[in-house]
Amino acid sequence: MLPRASTAAAFCGALAVFACEGEPNRTPADASSSERVILDAGAADAWAADAGEPPSALPRDAGEARDASASTDATTVDSGHAPDASTDAGAPLWDPRSGPPSRKGIWIWYFQYTGYTARDLAVKCRDDGIGYVLIKSGQDGSYWSQRYNEANVREFTSRGITVFAWPYITPNNIQGSIDATVQAARVPGTAGVILDVEVEWEGSSPTTNAQAAEDLCNGIRREVPNVFLGYTSFGWIGYHANLPFDAFDRTCGDVFMPQVYWSDRGVTWDHGYAQAVEMLNAANLRAPVWMIQSNDATPSGARPSSADLNAFFERAGTYTSLWEWPASGHQTLVDQLPMLHWSNP
Amino acid sequence: VKPVWVAVSALTATGVLAALLAWLSGAETQIDLREVTDASAFADPWDAPRPREARTSHRLQVSFAKDASAPAAAEPVLDTPEHAVDSAVSALAAGDDAAFVSTLLPRIRSDATPEAIARCRNRVTSTRVLPDWETSEVATEDGHEVRRVSMFGKSMTGFHHLGAAWLADRLWCLPTGAP
Numbered sequence: 001m002l003p004r005a006s007t008a009a010a011f012c013g014a015l016a017v018f019a020c021e022g023e024p025n026r027t028p029a030d031a032s033s034s035e036r037v038i039l040d041a042g043a044a045d046a047w048a049a050d051a052g053e054p055p056s057a058l059p060r061d062a063g064e065a066r067d068a069s070a071s072t073d074a075t076t077v078d079s080g081h082a083p084d085a086s087t088d089a090g091a092p093l094w095d096p097r098s099g100p101p102s103r104k105g106i107w108i109w110y111f112q113y114t115g116y117t118a119r120d121l122a123v124k125c126r127d128d129g130i131g132y133v134l135i136k137s138g139q140d141g142s143y144w145s146q147r148y149n150e151a152n153v154r155e156f157t158s159r160g161i162t163v164f165a166w167p168y169i170t171p172n173n174i175q176g177s178i179d180a181t182v183q184a185a186r187v188p189g190t191a192g193v194i195l196d197v198e199v200e201w202e203g204s205s206p207t208t209n210a211q212a213a214e215d216l217c218n219g220i221r222r223e224v225p226n227v228f229l230g231y232t233s234f235g236w237i238g239y240h241a242n243l244p245f246d247a248f249d250r251t252c253g254d255v256f257m258p259q260v261y262w263s264d265r266g267v268t269w270d271h272g273y274a275q276a277v278e279m280l281n282a283a284n285l286r287a288p289v290w291m292i293q294s295n296d297a298t299p300s301g302a303r304p305s306s307a308d309l310n311a312f313f314e315r316a317g318t319y320t321s322l323w324e325w326p327a328s329g330h331q332t333l334v335d336q337l338p339m340l341h342w343s344n345p
Numbered sequence: 346v347k348p349v350w351v352a353v354s355a356l357t358a359t360g361v362l363a364a365l366l367a368w369l370s371g372a373e374t375q376i377d378l379r380e381v382t383d384a385s386a387f388a389d390p391w392d393a394p395r396p397r398e399a400r401t402s403h404r405l406q407v408s409f410a411k412d413a414s415a416p417a418a419a420e421p422v423l424d425t426p427e428h429a430v431d432s433a434v435s436a437l438a439a440g441d442d443a444a445f446v447s448t449l450l451p452r453i454r455s456d457a458t459p460e461a462i463a464r465c466r467n468r469v470t471s472t473r474v475l476p477d478w479e480t481s482e483v484a485t486e487d488g489h490e491v492r493r494v495s496m497f498g499k500s501m502t503g504f505h506h507l508g509a510a511w512l513a514d515r516l517w518c519l520p521t522g523a524p
Contacts, residue, residue, distance in 0.1 A: 301471040
């Protein structure tokens, strides 16, 4: 494992770049960055969304910094479950262990929610420029074979889109959750599994559910030794001292995807990003970090602008993803997707 | 005088035409008002109503339309978990806080502060509420039936069948555990 000081240094480097390079490349979105709390419609962005180009010189993101350090850690990453390499698009399918993706990703709850079939959604993702998707595969001990299956996964992989499974898991049924997750991990074409572990894991102390976390992750790895296994949870981990991040980091730490949902929280994207990085740095976790942002409305009902979403994308780096593919009927949100900067430089 | 006359004529003709169109498609006019109401809260100019969307806003109306059997906000119908959710959403949209609170288990009603309800209202009017009923789970707790469902893709909310009513055990319209 890489010395903690090196990891911290990598983060400090990312923060330093954040601090030093942000100014010369200020986008319209940055203009409001001094305001911590997003104001509602009365403080609407004065610029048209997507009016500005992203900064030309991107700061090095936390994820890349952590990946660089993780790549030296031979004990942490398995050889990998190679995703289906054949694509109709002709381009090779991105493998999460091969390096950065060429395009960013999006989270999908379930197809009916989006109003699209798997095929139509895959076509839309491809046309919008989305590089990878994370599809919910189950809840605790339930594996959703009718939703997360080979046929649906192939709709995406055949179009050059990498697919991860994500089950939502609580500590209530560890063996059942292992079994269900293993089923999802074994679906052909699956590039990896990201466990969504949230409020249910917060106990009275950091160790309350630590053993359950280790049992869960180790149990999955025992059944699928080469699985790319990561986890996602709250974005500002400093507020969740009693969630067993250390245990997940040790045993499910191929990647950590913090939910930096700045719009849900009602803060500006850059404040949300900076505070998340600060808290990650303090926690000294080992896993590479791939941040997630959200297109959810703010507490006052305002939607995040395309400019702000793109600014976060640029700052948080190549592995970033968006929660979530909108519900059917939210046409403005669906129309916003192709305006986001999925492609990585 | 002539330019003024031309301008007045044009404005009058436009107004008459608009009124005629509105009369011919009364439903569409209502739909557009709904959309404007929703969109007026958006901070993003890109998200503001646009002519193209106004013409096609019937899709939004169809999508947001409640089940024909959905209860009115004033009288929550709690005979099924689905109706309980519809009632809660309707109550929030109608500004009927008391009706909304009545859809919750008594032990969590104190969580429904005015601030929390305001956030709930903003959320349900800016986000579609489409619980994943297909994967909901049924259990028995303390002698009564509970149906657990994911409201927004993550944590489950239990609807407890107590007496004739199904009541929610969480303030499901707020993000759980965040930030």
